[in-house]
Amino acid sequence: MSAPTPPPEAPAERLLARTVLVLALGVGAALRVWTALTDDGIYWPDEVFQSLEPAHRLVFGYGMQAWEFIEGARNWALPALVAVLLKLSALVGLEGPRGYLGVTRGAFGLLGAATAWxxxxxxxxxxASALASAAGASLFALASVPLYFAPRAMSENASAPAVVLGLALALAPGASRRAGVAGASLLGLAVLLRLQNGVFCVGLLAVLVARRDWRAAREALAVLAAWAFLFGLLDRLTWGRWFHSALVYLDFNLVQGKAAAWGTAPFSYYGRVLLRSMGAVTGVALGLSLLAARRAPGLLGVAFAFFVLHALQPHKELRFLVPVLPLFAALAGVGLDAVLRHLPPSPVRLALPLAVVAVAGFSGMRAGLLTFGDLGQYEDVKPQASAWDDSGAINRLLITAGRLPDVCGLKVEAVHLAWTGGYSYFHRDVPLYAHNGPARESGRYSHVLTLSGAVGNGERVASEGPFALVRLPNTRCAPDPAWSSRLP
Known part of the structure; x- marks a missing residue:
């Protein structure tokens, strides 16, 4: 089966397509990098303690340990990737938090632009024609939700480009053997970064079998089996048991159902939140994706399977859908092309793709107004709070504390330690205590990060918003054999 051949494009249409693609990717990349360098906030602790913090521990020798990296519920692929960025930053002289965090978050932002491509x-x-494809890509490049998540060091962001490019190579009708092997390899890498991406691997094999493309199916299965071996080997080398992280993770989430402790939501959650956070983009992408059913039934089936399987899980977070959003953007491009093929050359033929780009651009312009309620996070706690720079003030004070020459221990009293940047922002090899740690009179730490109204008899060193960094009087930090790097 070969891909439909796009009709010849007029020079003006080719130029417009190139312009739309370059502008969408360029503006999307610029916005992502700008956010990476200006927003110190946290959407969810995983973006620190599943990636930045274990990577910091690998490179610099210290860092808080979440339960997943004590019991082995995650493999080390993502932290290793982040560790490479931290190490490269240190080698070129960017060894402070502002340097290595800027490089890391900027790299993840650029991965988002690559995902749109x-x-x-x-x-x-x-x-799909170049113009329709570029317009579809803009729905990921410029839309508010992908922009918001892009710089965050999460497995969803790291794996999304591997998913979409892997499917572009392996699922394309008439794909060559080399393309099929490369595509399956990218999907194998995506699973290594995020276990849930196995849905795309199963989907690829199902589509190839449905097409009766037995050669491609056998080769894809062999490649994916090789990546599965690498997954198991990585766990064997790091956790001491084949597929240890997958087994612990699946037992925790599916057998014991403990993920529900972080909240549950009904099947309709994702649809409701997508409509709230970027309603026009969601409507356009869904409508055009359905129009792609005839041209790309396999891709549409894989995308919907991923969506439905996640909607069926009790615990839901909008970030879980990041790997499938670029697929719906691509499907929108295919659906748009199906519409354009029925239109004669006219201004309307050019206006429709531009209208799609305008919808994406308007969503991106409103990204700064996103609240946690819009993103379906903390809906019962702070739905009206801005989703941007949440905990940013705390993290900037952590950076300040790490630079103080006399700090020999720090207690974070103001918030739970999980909602901070940990040692990734503090970057000082001294004890870091949670809010329920030893009392100030214990002499175990020299500074506290507290609320401005709780300075007490200490000396205010710095402050931002409702928080203050305070130096305690006459404290030299007595050794604490009971201190643990485990995240409470």
């Missing part, structure tokens, strides 16, 4: 390639692989 993957949407373009995936649409083109299914026969």
């Amino acid at each position: 993957g949407s373009y390639r995936l649409a083109r692989a299914h026969g």
